[in-house]
Amino acid sequence: MSKNSAKKIINDPLKCADELFEGLVLAYDGKAKRVGKRSIVMNDLRPGAPALLIGGGAGHEPIYHGLVGKGMGDGAAVGDIFAAPPPDIVLEATQAVNRGKGVLYLYGNYAGDIMNFDIGAELAEEEGITVKTVIINDDVCSAPPSEKGKRRGVGGLVPIVKLAGAAATRVDTLDELARIAQKAVDSTRTVGVSTKPGSIPATGEPTFELADDVIGLGMGIHGEKGVGLIPMCTADELAAKMLELLFGDDLELNAGDEIVFFVNSLGSTHMMELLILLRAARPILDAKGIKVHQTIVDSIVTCQEMAGVSFSITKLDSELKELWDLPCESVGYTKL
């Protein structure tokens, strides 16, 4: 039996992925259905349209599989806790979402996801399904702009999936869907910090260590290294540092630009703290003349009971803004 020092409310720690998946299907209230081993797919799919398939490891709920829905992903392939979905799950999801126009894979930049989705794509191509892939790499602290290929996919996946999902309700070709999804990725940057680790259900062990008096600046959502450790500081100081890192990146942000600003809790950081950070961040954005078209304050990209926050900025051109304003509905993010 594993340790459960985090007092997680679970059954068999080795069955968490399967069980949460079964719960998730129920949470969709009949709007989405289970397919195969561990895929979830919308019931109403627009006929003759290119499909948007998202996915990744479990344990970060509500992402990714909670982002399936109207104006969001058409389906999701779900892995085990912190593990990319295996290729056969990717394939079954691909088959279920495909409506003859091909399938766009949209997921985070992790070796496991890339390899498993790639194998899934090869299997799908063998069955005559065209697949394109757009990889989310919004984490500015994981590599310099010159090495985007090394950047992780983190909080920015929420606006990115939302925009790609909106596009999937409108466009007619896979190329067009891929173009817009790639534009959403190119327009999105995230900086995350962590203050406390989460723990893996099956081992009960925290996934990393962090001293009580430091914050991991730029850490990834599993505790991967960022730009360094800084002393525990105030929300005002932290917000300024996070925005400084965002502004220092290669996404041009000028006066008059419109953005989506997403303040995300990595798990146990309370919304009180998110709101205090938002209060600190907005005047800094305002001072640069950046217009916040939509604010999101929520806990959507998580890592179990990990504490920490991320700021994501998605810059909206007129095409993306129009897509942003479409309604969407999912377990993880809903917009009127």
Next chain:
Amino acid sequence: MSKNSAKKIINDPLKCADELFEGLVLAYDGKAKRVGKRSIVMNDLRPGAPALLIGGGAGHEPIYHGLVGKGMGDGAAVGDIFAAPPPDIVLEATQAVNRGKGVLYLYGNYAGDIMNFDIGAELAEEEGITVKTVIINDDVCSAPPSEKGKRRGVGGLVPIVKLAGAAATRVDTLDELARIAQKAVDSTRTVGVSTKPGSIPATGEPTFELADDVIGLGMGIHGEKGVGLIPMCTADELAAKMLELLFGDDLELNAGDEIVFFVNSLGSTHMMELLILLRAARPILDAKGIKVHQTIVDSIVTCQEMAGVSFSITKLDSELKELWDLPCESVGYTKL
């Protein structure tokens, strides 16, 4: 300086309520505005309609003040951390939401809230504003059905505010609004459990103690006593116990009844766990022939980084179901 062993990302621990409030106003993206010291009120209010004012202490975000919005509360009076709003704040909010048809106060059953809202109502009546009050007391574990007056208001406030908010978009009299809000309260029951305390920002101290191997069954959202301590158990066992307590109460639930089923995290309990609980709960509801019209799985009624969950059931008659199906939008809960 206070302890910050929870590593909260804050500034001055004594200013959390003011600062989170300022952040919250920003999170509304111009749809709601700050009024007076610490009230938040929608910008677009239906003219000539009775108003719905909600409120309570801060520190439980996104409730209550995050439940203001289209088809939700018209405004909220916000207290300090864990403290009901003082009467002058209640008054300023009352004045701001009133459109000549009076104001319904809807809040949780806590001595502090009752006294402060009552004083606020007296001040408002002095200014010629009619006030009615409906008190939320959904927590079945805080007193037997014969002593409803002792029951706390907990997770069920979310469906209750949603239903009252929907009513406020339609009805023309305060009496009618109060009738529907009271019906929503009468149709809602909640059972909560806790596994770990949260802590007060200003002291850094956990608000209660709980041994590592027990769960507080029926505990309130501050750690108030429930029906007792039980040994740490599996999600399946816990879901069954919680539903048993709900079924044992005086809300009649028969085959064919339609409900809203709300699985809520009190803060740091991860959505993975909520979904595993939902998976356990649904077959039990199904076996009784109870139809889940809508499932909500989210963290909306919280107490800082407290761990624990609540199940809320709201029984929908045809009037409530019609109101439920109206869209709503707020920082804390949005529905297409």
Next chain:
Amino acid sequence: MELNPNQVRLMMLQVADAIIVAEPKLSQADRDLGDGDHGLGMKRGMEAVKAQLEPMEPASPEQVLVATGTAMMTSMGGASGAIFGTVYRAGGKALAGRATLDSEGLALFLQAALEGVMKRGGAKPGDKTMIDALAPAAEKAKEVTGQPVADALAAAADAAEAGKEASKDMIAQFGRAKTLGEACLGFPDAGALSVTIMLQTMAAFAKAA
């Protein structure tokens, strides 16, 4: 012996400081039975009281006490904001027309405070609230009218202290502890502790005055 308006002001400033210092103790008492914030609320209220009273040139005890209550009522929130706001507002108004605070005024003040609180919150003696310190203090103050106000305050403080101690054996009927049942036995009510500290500080001030 009696206290002039400015002495009442200085006395309330000392009360404010005493409560601010006692914050951790008051919060701990509320942690045992409630949500752990009683000291914080009282401290917030007392800081607002200080901001009000420091520049004040009071014309009457009533003015000082009602201002104290209003500052608490509007700054604290929570159960104790309404309760202690009512103590000083209702109690203070009972001193209308009196130029000084003497032992007779003290009795009037405490009695009106008690009645105001009972009306506001619906609790009675024995329900394990601050009333269990306030009610014996009011009772005692009635018995000792005629004595110098310093002695009357000392007697009232002792009665409050005894009432606070007695609250340990009560089962809460109001406030957040009301669902605790027998689990609240052995702990004194946090608000009763505040009442006691307030009266003790007043007594010490009057004795030195």
Next chain:
Amino acid sequence: MELNPNQVRLMMLQVADAIIVAEPKLSQADRDLGDGDHGLGMKRGMEAVKAQLEPMEPASPEQVLVATGTAMMTSMGGASGAIFGTVYRAGGKALAGRATLDSEGLALFLQAALEGVMKRGGAKPGDKTMIDALAPAAEKAKEVTGQPVADALAAAADAAEAGKEASKDMIAQFGRAKTLGEACLGFPDAGALSVTIMLQTMAAFAKAA
């Protein structure tokens, strides 16, 4: 000396048990550099392998090894599901037409596994992945063809062990440790540890066979 299909099957069942036992060690290695789940994924894969192989009456080493790879590939997910699935699937296919596993077959197996993994994931020796154990093992196996398979496996296992140790001094370029930079120095790669344990278990089986 060579292994018949059923011996290969029994060997893989021992490998599965060895990895399952090593789960905590493998997860800890991944905790140092990644997300701490490597042992869990491998254990999940090995349980699927056991379910596949236990009832099997294999006709060839290829059949056993490809089934092993398929079971891992479809049950594990994560980086190691794709990587180790590829090891056994690509490696196993290189044994097509061979009735037994001898040292020549071992060299073919490891070489095809290495090429498959490098093609799949784009990593090369020195990038601090399981390749740093697999590549030297494949190299060594080529040198010792002609020896009994038990000796060849022992030599390959030693080479993997040395490669795993050498991975401590490498800076990760792939997988979750790729952003760690110098912070990953001193820790061996988790996947390299899995490769080493697998080859050591195979060598021990072959020696006893």
